[in-house]
Amino acid sequence: MSNSEVPQNTDDPRHALISRVARRVREVRKQKGMPRRVVSELSGVSPRYLAQLEAGEGNISIALLERVARALGMPMEVLIARNICVDPEAQRIAQLFEKAPDDIRAAIKDLLQVDKSASLRAGRICLMGLRGAGKTTLGRNVAKAFDLPFIELSSMVEDDTGIPLAEVLSLYGPEGFRRLEAEALERVIKRTGPFILSVSGGLVEQEAPFARLLSRCYTIWLQTSPAEHVARVRPQGAMQLAGDDEQQAVAKIKSLVDMRTPLYERAHAQLDTTRTSAQKSVRDLVSLITQMKFLTH
Numbered sequence: 001m002s003n004s005e006v007p008q009n010t011d012d013p014r015h016a017l018i019s020r021v022a023r024r025v026r027e028v029r030k031q032k033g034m035p036r037r038v039v040s041e042l043s044g045v046s047p048r049y050l051a052q053l054e055a056g057e058g059n060i061s062i063a064l065l066e067r068v069a070r071a072l073g074m075p076m077e078v079l080i081a082r083n084i085c086v087d088p089e090a091q092r093i094a095q096l097f098e099k100a101p102d103d104i105r106a107a108i109k110d111l112l113q114v115d116k117s118a119s120l121r122a123g124r125i126c127l128m129g130l131r132g133a134g135k136t137t138l139g140r141n142v143a144k145a146f147d148l149p150f151i152e153l154s155s156m157v158e159d160d161t162g163i164p165l166a167e168v169l170s171l172y173g174p175e176g177f178r179r180l181e182a183e184a185l186e187r188v189i190k191r192t193g194p195f196i197l198s199v200s201g202g203l204v205e206q207e208a209p210f211a212r213l214l215s216r217c218y219t220i221w222l223q224t225s226p227a228e229h230v231a232r233v234r235p236q237g238a239m240q241l242a243g244d245d246e247q248q249a250v251a252k253i254k255s256l257v258d259m260r261t262p263l264y265e266r267a268h269a270q271l272d273t274t275r276t277s278a279q280k281s282v283r284d285l286v287s288l289i290t291q292m293k294f295l296t297h
């Protein structure tokens with residue numbers, strides 16, 4: 001390699017390329033902890049020639065560079081490309097990201113705040129909580145108060161499948177229902193404009209859809225005591241509590257609350273409706289949404 005081959009003008013794109021290759025070879029070799037001697041032995045390129053390459057001297061042939069790349073265990077393009085990440089962990093993550101399904105990719109982008117705009121959530125409000133929390137009752141009334149559409153994921157699933165929720169659950173099972181609900185949620189998230197949304201009590205247990213929900217909607221956890229949950233859903237013929245006496249039903253709800261509390265606590269706000277009339281809770285929820293500026297910010 002003779003110095004006369006090195007383009008000296010720093011504006012020259014060949015100079016930028018040779019400097020970049022030199023830097024990448026140095027970085028990758030150090031990252032892998034490979035002495036120059038080892039790279040030399042593996043590639044058949046002399047240590048002196050490698051030293052020149054790493055100093056940005058000369059103009060290595062493409063065939064020799066390919067041998068160096070192979071010795072370093074990297075595709076040659078990693079040593080050449082303008083924007084590339086040489087961190088092996090980041091490369092592995094990039095490969096996994098490429099193969100991931102759409103919902104996982106969207107959740108990862110949200111977690112990394114690829115789209116940072118805070119207004120992504122403005123006017124998009126989601127009510128969460130166990131059965132009987134009042135998602136439907138309060139959601140419908142609050143939507144009316146703000147003149148917004150009210151969307152229930154479970155109704156979307158019923159429309160999609162053409163059968164009532166109880167039949168969806170017995171036909172598709174809890175996993176099938178969760179998958180259908182996650183698909184419906186994705187459609188809601190892609191909507192433009194404000195809305196009040198209600199999701200099933202179990203959605204918080206689905207990591208990717210829940211992360212997506214948190215990043216694209218303001219979430220409110222509606223709570224009440226286990227005894228009040230039972231008193232509210234029993235008259236609705238809650239399948240989950242069928243056959244349980246009062247004590248068993250309350251214990252079942254209590255253990256579900258305990259298990260899900262760390263998940264529900266990730267909501268942006270909470271409203272306790274215990275020993276409160278539905279009408280008063282509607283007013284409380286309207287005030288909370290207004291105070292928190294969920295419709296505007």
Ligand SMILES: Nc1ncnc2c1ncn2[C@@H]1O[C@H](COP(=O)(O)OP(=O)(O)OP(=O)(O)O)[C@@H](O)[C@H]1O
Pocket residue numbers: 129130131132133134135136137138200201232233273274276277278279281
């Ligand atoms: N403070 C209150 N807030 C909300 N609902 C109340 C309140 N007090 C009593 N209720 C009654 O409790 C019931 C709440 O049921 P609702 O169907 O709205 O709950 P949900 O969260 O939508 O449950 P599910 O998960 O089964 O869809 C209603 O019958 C409602 O009238």
Ligand SMILES: O=C(O)C1=C[C@@H](O)[C@@H](O)[C@H](O)C1
Pocket residue numbers: 130131169200201202203240
């Ligand atoms: O809290 C839950 O896990 C559930 C609540 C219901 O809305 C249904 O979605 C289903 O029974 C699961």
Ligand SMILES: [Mg+2]
Pocket residue numbers: 135136137198
């Ligand atoms: Mg409901």
